[in-house]
Amino acid sequence: MxxxxxxxxxxxxxxxPLGPESNFNESMYFNFFDRARKSGGFVxxxxxxxxxxxxxxxxxxxxxxxxxxxxxRPMIENNDAMDAGGMRFEVxxxxxxxxxxxxxxxxxLKDPSxxxxxxxxxxxxxxxKVKVDLIHEAAGPAYGTTGAGHKVVDPEKEFAKAHYxxxxxxxxxxxxxxxxxxxxxLGLRDHSWGPRYWQAIHSYRWLTIxxxxxxxxxxxxxxxxxxxxxxxxxxxxxxxxxQIVGVDIDTQFEENGLFHKSLVAHLKLNTxxxxxxxxxxxxxxxxxxxxxxxxxxxxxxxxxxxxxxxxGYGLSEYLDQVV
Numbered sequence: 370m371x372x373x374x375x376x377x378x379x380x381x382x383x384x385x386p387l388g389p390e391s392n393f394n395e396s397m398y399f400n401f402f403d404r405a406r407k408s409g410g411f412v413x414x415x416x417x418x419x420x421x422x423x424x425x426x427x428x429x430x431x432x433x434x435x436x437x438x439x440x441x442r443p444m445i446e447n448n449d450a451m452d453a454g455g456m457r458f459e460v461x462x463x464x465x466x467x468x469x470x471x472x473x474x475x476x477x478l479k480d481p482s483x484x485x486x487x488x489x490x491x492x493x494x495x496x497x498k499v500k501v502d503l504i505h506e507a508a509g510p511a512y513g514t515t516g517a518g519h520k521v522v523d524p525e526k527e528f529a530k531a532h533y534x535x536x537x538x539x540x541x542x543x544x545x546x547x548x549x550x551x552x553x554x555l556g557l558r559d560h561s562w563g564p565r566y567w568q569a570i571h572s573y574r575w576l577t578i579x580x581x582x583x584x585x586x587x588x589x590x591x592x593x594x595x596x597x598x599x600x601x602x603x604x605x606x607x608x609x610x611x612q613i614v615g616v617d618i619d620t621q622f623e624e625n626g627l628f629h630k631s632l633v634a635h636l637k638l639n640t641x642x643x644x645x646x647x648x649x650x651x652x653x654x655x656x657x658x659x660x661x662x663x664x665x666x667x668x669x670x671x672x673x674x675x676x677x678x679x680x681g682y683g684l685s686e687y688l689d690q691v692v
Contacts, residue, residue, distance in 0.1 A: 375514045377533045379463030382560070384416070385531075387448040390564040391419050397451050397458050399469050399505055400577060401539040401556035402671065402682035407651065408432050409554060409671055411684065412469050412501065414456055418448040425454035427471055427499070429543065430652040430671040437475040437499060437545065438484060438654060461504075464511050464535070467558070471501040481654040482628065503541035505558060508582050509605040511535040516563060530563035534577075536585040536605060555579035557587065557683070567658040567665040571595055572689045574618050576602075576634060576648065578674045580681035583607045586646070588634055590616040604638060612639040620687075628653060629668055629687050648672045648685055657691075664691045 384395055395416045402409030410429035417423060422442045429437040443454035451458035455473035474496045483490040513533025539556045542549050557577040576588035588602040602613030615637030620629050630653070634646040650670035658665040668687040673680065 375512055375533060377464075377511050377513055377515060381515060381531075381533070382460045382463040382467070384448050384450060385562045387418050388562075388564065389419075392417070392564045392566055393419050393448075393562075394565040395448055395562040396424070396560070396565075398559040399458075399467075399503070399537070399539075399556060400558075400684050401503060401505070401537075401552060401554050402579070402684075403552050403554035404682050405553070406432055406550070408550070409552075409556070409682065410437075411556075411669075412456060412458075412471060414451045414453060414458060416445060416448045416451065416453070418445055421445065423453035425456050426656075427456065427473075427475055427501070428654060428669060429475070429499070429501075434479075434652060436478045436481040436484075436652060436654050437497060438478060438481070438490075439473065439475040439499075440487070440656075465507050467505045469501065469503045469505065471499065473499065475499045478654070481652070485655045485657075487657070497546050498544075500542070500544040503539055503543075503552060505537040505539050505556065507535060508538045508555060508579070509536040509585060510610060512603055512610065513560075532559070532561040534559045534587055536579060536587075538582055555582060555585070555682070557585070566660060567667075567688070568660055568663045568690065570688070573687075574616075574620075575686040575688075576618075576632075576646070576672075576674075576683065577686075578646070578676075578681050578683040580674070580676065580679040584679060585681075586613075586636075586676075588613060588616055588618075588636065588646070590618065602636070604636075604644070611642070613637070614639050627666055627668065627689065627691070628655060629670060629685065632672075632685060644676055646674055646676045648674045650685065665689070666691045 398413040400411035415424035441454040459468040516530035571592040573591040578586040600616040652671040
Protein backbone atom coordinates (compact mmCIF):
# COMPACT_ATOMS: atom_id res chain seq x y z
CA MET A 370 0.00 0.00 0.00
CA UNK A 371 2.88 2.41 0.66
CA UNK A 372 2.52 5.33 -1.72
CA UNK A 373 3.68 8.73 -0.60
CA UNK A 374 2.54 12.14 -1.80
CA UNK A 375 5.16 14.55 -0.48
CA UNK A 376 8.56 14.03 1.16
CA UNK A 377 7.41 11.79 4.04
CA UNK A 378 9.36 8.59 4.76
CA UNK A 379 8.66 5.64 7.01
CA UNK A 380 11.02 7.06 9.63
CA UNK A 381 8.67 10.02 10.04
CA UNK A 382 6.11 7.71 11.66
CA UNK A 383 8.27 7.85 14.79
CA UNK A 384 8.92 10.86 17.01
CA UNK A 385 11.41 13.52 15.90
CA PRO A 386 14.28 15.35 17.62
CA LEU A 387 12.97 17.91 20.05
CA GLY A 388 13.23 21.42 18.61
CA PRO A 389 14.55 24.41 20.59
CA GLU A 390 11.26 26.31 20.57
CA SER A 391 9.44 26.50 23.90
CA ASN A 392 6.18 25.60 22.10
CA PHE A 393 7.58 22.68 20.11
CA ASN A 394 4.76 20.17 19.72
CA GLU A 395 4.71 16.70 18.20
CA SER A 396 1.25 15.23 17.96
CA MET A 397 -0.46 12.14 16.61
CA TYR A 398 -4.19 11.93 16.09
CA PHE A 399 -6.44 9.05 14.99
CA ASN A 400 -10.17 9.12 14.30
CA PHE A 401 -12.42 6.19 13.54
CA PHE A 402 -16.08 5.55 12.72
CA ASP A 403 -18.06 2.30 12.61
CA ARG A 404 -21.07 2.99 10.40
CA ALA A 405 -22.89 -0.17 11.45
CA ARG A 406 -22.82 0.94 15.09
CA LYS A 407 -23.12 4.66 14.29
CA SER A 408 -20.34 5.31 16.75
CA GLY A 409 -16.72 6.38 16.65
CA GLY A 410 -14.32 8.89 18.09
CA PHE A 411 -10.77 10.12 18.15
CA VAL A 412 -7.63 9.94 20.28
CA UNK A 413 -4.78 12.45 20.35
CA UNK A 414 -1.44 12.90 22.07
CA UNK A 415 0.56 16.09 21.73
CA UNK A 416 4.03 16.09 23.28
CA UNK A 417 5.13 19.51 24.52
CA UNK A 418 8.33 18.28 26.10
CA UNK A 419 9.90 21.73 26.44
CA UNK A 420 6.91 22.65 28.60
CA UNK A 421 7.24 19.38 30.52
CA UNK A 422 3.76 18.18 29.60
CA UNK A 423 1.71 16.37 26.99
CA UNK A 424 -1.85 17.00 25.82
CA UNK A 425 -4.02 13.86 25.88
CA UNK A 426 -7.55 13.78 24.45
CA UNK A 427 -10.07 10.94 24.26
CA UNK A 428 -13.47 11.44 22.60
CA UNK A 429 -15.89 8.58 21.99
CA UNK A 430 -19.27 9.16 20.32
CA UNK A 431 -21.79 6.53 21.49
CA UNK A 432 -24.85 5.33 19.51
CA UNK A 433 -27.30 7.04 21.89
CA UNK A 434 -25.78 10.48 21.20
CA UNK A 435 -23.83 10.68 24.42
CA UNK A 436 -20.06 11.19 24.50
CA UNK A 437 -17.25 9.81 26.64
CA UNK A 438 -14.53 12.39 27.06
CA UNK A 439 -11.21 12.83 28.84
CA UNK A 440 -8.52 15.48 28.64
CA UNK A 441 -5.31 15.59 30.62
CA ARG A 442 -1.92 17.30 30.61
CA PRO A 443 0.35 14.59 32.06
CA MET A 444 3.98 15.37 32.80
CA ILE A 445 6.64 14.16 30.32
CA GLU A 446 10.41 14.59 30.25
CA ASN A 447 11.23 14.01 26.57
CA ASN A 448 9.85 13.42 23.09
CA ASP A 449 10.98 9.80 22.83
CA ALA A 450 7.53 8.20 22.57
CA MET A 451 3.81 8.80 22.30
CA ASP A 452 2.93 7.46 25.74
CA ALA A 453 1.28 9.64 28.40
CA GLY A 454 -1.82 9.86 30.57
CA GLY A 455 -2.85 6.23 30.01
CA MET A 456 -2.69 6.61 26.22
CA ARG A 457 -0.06 5.01 23.99
CA PHE A 458 0.54 4.90 20.24
CA GLU A 459 2.69 2.16 18.67
CA VAL A 460 4.14 1.96 15.16
CA UNK A 461 3.88 -1.68 14.10
CA UNK A 462 4.84 -1.12 10.46
CA UNK A 463 5.67 2.44 9.34
CA UNK A 464 3.03 4.03 7.11
CA UNK A 465 1.11 0.76 7.13
CA UNK A 466 -0.02 -0.35 10.57
CA UNK A 467 -0.28 1.37 13.96
CA UNK A 468 -1.90 0.64 17.31
CA UNK A 469 -3.68 3.01 19.70
CA UNK A 470 -4.29 2.09 23.33
CA UNK A 471 -5.99 3.90 26.21
CA UNK A 472 -6.85 2.75 29.71
CA UNK A 473 -8.33 5.11 32.26
CA UNK A 474 -11.40 7.13 33.11
CA UNK A 475 -13.71 9.27 30.98
CA UNK A 476 -16.63 11.50 31.87
CA UNK A 477 -19.98 10.37 30.40
CA LEU A 478 -21.86 13.31 28.88
CA LYS A 479 -25.51 12.72 27.99
CA ASP A 480 -25.47 16.37 26.91
CA PRO A 481 -22.02 16.86 25.31
CA SER A 482 -22.61 20.61 24.90
CA UNK A 483 -21.90 20.91 28.63
CA UNK A 484 -18.20 20.65 27.75
CA UNK A 485 -18.41 24.33 26.78
CA UNK A 486 -17.71 24.76 30.51
CA UNK A 487 -15.27 21.91 31.30
CA UNK A 488 -15.13 22.57 35.05
CA UNK A 489 -18.90 22.10 35.39
CA UNK A 490 -19.02 19.18 32.93
CA UNK A 491 -16.31 17.18 34.70
CA UNK A 492 -17.84 17.83 38.12
CA UNK A 493 -21.51 17.14 37.40
CA UNK A 494 -21.41 14.02 35.22
CA UNK A 495 -20.60 10.38 36.01
CA UNK A 496 -17.28 8.76 35.19
CA UNK A 497 -16.73 5.42 33.51
CA LYS A 498 -13.76 3.11 33.11
CA VAL A 499 -12.62 2.93 29.50
CA LYS A 500 -10.24 0.68 27.59
CA VAL A 501 -9.41 1.27 23.93
CA ASP A 502 -7.29 -1.09 21.81
CA LEU A 503 -7.41 -0.40 18.08
CA ILE A 504 -5.36 -1.33 15.03
CA HIS A 505 -5.15 1.22 12.22
CA GLU A 506 -4.10 -0.06 8.77
CA ALA A 507 -3.46 1.98 5.65
CA ALA A 508 -6.49 2.40 3.38
CA GLY A 509 -4.81 4.99 1.20
CA PRO A 510 -1.44 6.67 0.70
CA ALA A 511 0.16 9.06 3.17
CA TYR A 512 0.24 12.67 1.99
CA GLY A 513 1.99 15.70 3.44
CA THR A 514 5.33 17.34 4.04
CA THR A 515 8.20 17.42 6.51
CA GLY A 516 8.36 21.18 6.12
CA ALA A 517 11.89 20.98 4.75
CA GLY A 518 13.02 24.43 3.72
CA HIS A 519 10.48 26.16 5.93
CA LYS A 520 12.31 28.60 8.18
CA VAL A 521 10.71 29.37 11.52
CA VAL A 522 10.88 33.13 11.98
CA ASP A 523 8.47 33.52 14.89
CA PRO A 524 7.47 30.35 16.82
CA GLU A 525 4.53 32.26 18.30
CA LYS A 526 2.93 32.35 14.84
CA GLU A 527 3.58 28.72 13.90
CA PHE A 528 0.91 26.02 13.78
CA ALA A 529 2.78 22.91 12.51
CA LYS A 530 5.36 23.16 9.77
CA ALA A 531 5.59 19.37 9.30
CA HIS A 532 2.31 17.53 8.78
CA TYR A 533 0.91 14.48 7.03
CA UNK A 534 -2.31 12.50 6.99
CA UNK A 535 -3.56 9.09 5.86
CA UNK A 536 -6.93 7.37 5.53
CA UNK A 537 -7.12 4.15 7.54
CA UNK A 538 -9.07 0.95 8.15
CA UNK A 539 -9.69 0.48 11.88
CA UNK A 540 -10.60 -2.55 13.97
CA UNK A 541 -10.38 -3.50 17.62
CA UNK A 542 -12.22 -3.13 20.90
CA UNK A 543 -13.62 -0.38 23.08
CA UNK A 544 -14.58 -1.41 26.60
CA UNK A 545 -16.76 0.74 28.85
CA UNK A 546 -17.21 -0.35 32.48
CA UNK A 547 -16.30 -3.89 31.48
CA UNK A 548 -18.70 -4.08 28.52
CA UNK A 549 -16.82 -4.58 25.24
CA UNK A 550 -17.82 -3.21 21.84
CA UNK A 551 -16.12 -4.38 18.65
CA UNK A 552 -15.09 -1.67 16.19
CA UNK A 553 -14.79 -2.35 12.46
CA UNK A 554 -14.67 0.86 10.51
CA LEU A 555 -12.69 3.55 8.75
CA GLY A 556 -10.91 6.71 9.78
CA LEU A 557 -7.98 9.05 9.29
CA ARG A 558 -4.73 9.70 11.09
CA ASP A 559 -2.70 12.87 11.39
CA HIS A 560 0.92 13.43 12.47
CA SER A 561 2.58 16.83 12.88
CA TRP A 562 5.63 18.31 14.55
CA GLY A 563 7.13 21.76 15.03
CA PRO A 564 6.27 24.85 17.08
CA ARG A 565 2.53 25.31 17.61
CA TYR A 566 0.09 27.53 19.40
CA TRP A 567 -3.63 26.99 18.83
CA GLN A 568 -3.99 30.78 18.83
CA ALA A 569 -1.57 31.26 15.90
CA ILE A 570 -4.33 31.22 13.29
CA HIS A 571 -7.72 32.89 13.01
CA SER A 572 -9.86 29.84 12.12
CA TYR A 573 -10.09 26.66 10.08
CA ARG A 574 -12.52 24.05 8.77
CA TRP A 575 -11.23 20.48 8.54
CA LEU A 576 -13.31 17.63 7.11
CA THR A 577 -12.11 14.02 7.18
CA ILE A 578 -14.35 11.67 5.24
CA UNK A 579 -14.45 7.96 4.42
CA UNK A 580 -17.12 6.79 1.97
CA UNK A 581 -15.50 3.36 1.75
CA UNK A 582 -12.11 1.66 1.98
CA UNK A 583 -11.22 2.95 -1.51
CA UNK A 584 -12.93 6.38 -1.49
CA UNK A 585 -12.11 9.15 0.94
CA UNK A 586 -11.51 12.88 1.26
CA UNK A 587 -9.69 15.39 3.41
CA UNK A 588 -10.86 18.99 3.06
CA UNK A 589 -9.06 21.95 4.64
CA UNK A 590 -9.56 25.68 4.57
CA UNK A 591 -7.46 27.80 6.94
CA UNK A 592 -7.62 31.52 7.69
CA UNK A 593 -4.26 32.80 8.97
CA UNK A 594 -6.10 36.07 9.53
CA UNK A 595 -9.57 37.27 8.43
CA UNK A 596 -8.26 38.41 5.03
CA UNK A 597 -6.02 35.50 4.03
CA UNK A 598 -6.91 31.85 3.69
CA UNK A 599 -5.56 28.70 2.11
CA UNK A 600 -7.67 25.95 0.52
CA UNK A 601 -6.42 22.41 0.17
CA UNK A 602 -7.20 18.73 0.49
CA UNK A 603 -7.24 15.43 -1.35
CA UNK A 604 -9.70 12.99 -2.87
CA UNK A 605 -8.51 9.41 -3.13
CA UNK A 606 -10.32 6.81 -5.21
CA UNK A 607 -8.52 3.50 -5.31
CA UNK A 608 -4.88 4.15 -6.24
CA UNK A 609 -5.69 7.58 -7.68
CA UNK A 610 -5.29 10.73 -5.64
CA UNK A 611 -6.40 14.18 -6.79
CA GLN A 612 -5.68 17.47 -5.07
CA ILE A 613 -8.39 19.85 -3.92
CA VAL A 614 -7.50 23.40 -4.98
CA GLY A 615 -10.73 25.24 -4.17
CA VAL A 616 -12.95 25.00 -1.08
CA ASP A 617 -16.15 26.86 -0.22
CA ILE A 618 -18.17 25.67 2.77
CA ASP A 619 -21.67 26.87 3.66
CA THR A 620 -22.46 26.03 7.29
CA GLN A 621 -25.57 26.06 9.45
CA PHE A 622 -24.89 26.78 13.11
CA GLU A 623 -26.88 26.49 16.32
CA GLU A 624 -28.37 29.70 17.68
CA ASN A 625 -25.13 30.54 19.49
CA GLY A 626 -23.44 30.92 16.11
CA LEU A 627 -20.57 28.66 17.16
CA PHE A 628 -21.76 25.03 17.20
CA HIS A 629 -22.06 23.76 13.63
CA LYS A 630 -24.85 21.31 12.75
CA SER A 631 -24.77 20.88 8.95
CA LEU A 632 -22.70 21.95 5.96
CA VAL A 633 -22.36 21.93 2.19
CA ALA A 634 -18.80 21.87 0.80
CA HIS A 635 -18.17 22.89 -2.81
CA LEU A 636 -14.85 21.42 -3.94
CA LYS A 637 -12.73 22.10 -7.02
CA LEU A 638 -10.06 19.56 -7.98
CA ASN A 639 -6.81 20.09 -9.85
CA THR A 640 -8.31 18.04 -12.69
CA UNK A 641 -11.09 20.61 -13.14
CA UNK A 642 -13.68 18.26 -11.61
CA UNK A 643 -16.09 19.79 -9.11
CA UNK A 644 -17.69 17.88 -6.25
CA UNK A 645 -20.41 18.85 -3.79
CA UNK A 646 -20.41 17.22 -0.35
CA UNK A 647 -23.14 17.62 2.26
CA UNK A 648 -22.65 16.90 5.94
CA UNK A 649 -25.07 16.37 8.84
CA UNK A 650 -23.60 16.39 12.33
CA UNK A 651 -24.69 13.27 14.23
CA UNK A 652 -22.78 13.94 17.45
CA UNK A 653 -21.08 17.12 18.66
CA UNK A 654 -18.83 18.24 21.50
CA UNK A 655 -17.35 21.73 21.98
CA UNK A 656 -13.72 21.80 23.11
CA UNK A 657 -11.46 24.73 23.89
CA UNK A 658 -7.86 25.80 24.40
CA UNK A 659 -6.89 28.90 26.37
CA UNK A 660 -3.65 30.89 26.45
CA UNK A 661 -2.74 34.43 27.47
CA UNK A 662 -6.35 35.51 27.78
CA UNK A 663 -7.35 34.03 24.41
CA UNK A 664 -9.94 31.27 24.05
CA UNK A 665 -9.87 28.95 21.04
CA UNK A 666 -13.07 27.04 20.32
CA UNK A 667 -12.75 23.67 18.56
CA UNK A 668 -16.08 22.15 17.58
CA UNK A 669 -15.86 18.40 16.99
CA UNK A 670 -18.72 16.90 14.98
CA UNK A 671 -19.14 13.23 14.11
CA UNK A 672 -20.70 13.73 10.71
CA UNK A 673 -22.59 11.78 8.07
CA UNK A 674 -21.41 12.91 4.63
CA UNK A 675 -22.95 12.46 1.19
CA UNK A 676 -21.38 12.93 -2.24
CA UNK A 677 -23.66 11.88 -5.05
CA UNK A 678 -24.90 8.41 -4.14
CA UNK A 679 -22.02 7.77 -1.72
CA UNK A 680 -22.69 7.93 2.02
CA GLY A 681 -19.82 8.09 4.48
CA TYR A 682 -18.76 9.10 7.97
CA GLY A 683 -16.03 11.21 9.43
CA LEU A 684 -15.30 14.32 11.41
CA SER A 685 -16.01 17.98 10.81
CA GLU A 686 -13.70 20.06 12.99
CA TYR A 687 -14.20 23.83 13.22
CA LEU A 688 -11.66 26.06 14.96
CA ASP A 689 -12.42 29.69 15.79
CA GLN A 690 -10.87 32.28 18.06
CA VAL A 691 -13.59 33.48 20.43
CA VAL A 692 -13.73 37.17 21.30
